Amino acid sequence: MRLLVTGGCGFIGSNFIRHLLATRDDVIIVNLDKLTYAGNPLNLRDIEEKLGGSRYLFVRGDIADSCLVESILRDQAIDAVVNFAAETHVDRSIADPAPFLTTNVMGTQVLLEVARRVGLARFVHVSTDEVYGALGPEGKFVETTPLAPNSPYSASKASADMLCRAYFKTYGLPVLVTRCSNNYGPYQFPEKLIPLMIMKARSDEALPVYGDGMQVRDWIHVLDHCRGVELALMKGTPGEVYNFGSDNEKANIEVVRTLLAILGKPESLIRHVTDRPGHDRRYAMGFEYARKALGFTPEISFADGLAATVAWYRDNEAWLESVQSGAYRDFMDAWYGDRR
Secondary structure, three states: OEEEEEOOOOHHHHHHHHHHHHHOOOOEEEEEEOOOOOOOHHHHHHHHHHHEOOOEEEEEOOOOOHHHHHHHHHHOOOOEEEEOOOOOOHHHHHHOOHHHHHHHHHHHHHHHHHHHHHOOOEEEEEOOHHHHOOOOOOOOEOOOOOOOOOOHHHHHHHHHHHHHHHHHHHHOOOEEEEEEOEEEOOOOOOOOHHHHHHHHHHOOOOEEEEOOOOOEEEEEEHHHHHHHHHHHHHHOOOOOEEEEOOOOEEEHHHHHHHHHHHHOOOHHHEEEEOOOOOOOOEOOEOOHHHHHHHOOOOOOOHHHHHHHHHHHHHHOHHHHHHHOOHHHHHHHHHHHHHHO
């Protein structure tokens, strides 16, 4: 199978590429990535060195460039697209929604249209639990839960999901959508909760926690998510939506305290800051349909996964240093400086 993976230098995309190339000898991957601030070529440098020119090809470019996308699909005889490419950070979407609409909505539409034009055999669109909005204290999201996004980021992803549905219903494009709970693991850009807290705690900096820290998320290790996307790619039914979760509901403050304990740092480093606008209180993913239809079962416990994640950041100083500069540092200082 010849795959086009978009956004493959990002956190989840790079883990997905690593997983497939390590477990499937019959897969050849073209990675299309614009290399925005969160797209790091270091995430796949060893893959490039080992498999570049044989089973792996990197192309720097924009998913909104229809000519480029079509040339890749045709010239590389692509069988399927897995679309990870997206602007993903909620805080950034609040500060400036425009890039989220450009990439997440228009970029996805370009991919779908070109896929339709060339007669692509399969299209997997990777989405998020945030399109469902917020839950009350009970229950879980299921695939039929109405979409009710509450941030510019989640609204852009919900729009892309609806475009996928429309292209399936209107044109018969064999597209399916996956939605997943909060990911954690290696190679995650340190603007997200877990790597940000690891980075700051290791430097004995204050750890900014929104509001009371009681926002609840269902945490899934990125490798379990990648296994889910792989199952959807290989076994999923076009037109369907598949939720992936891990039954690991944790309040943000609990996650932060656990990280401090693993790192041997005091809880006095925690600083509660003004909550962000429209902050969803609770997410929880029901994945019984994915279990029954695809055989999906998460394998990595939160305790084991979190300990392994902390160890990975400890062991990869060069990677961490490569992303702790420039636009990232300027943005984080400005954003949290305004919210203390």
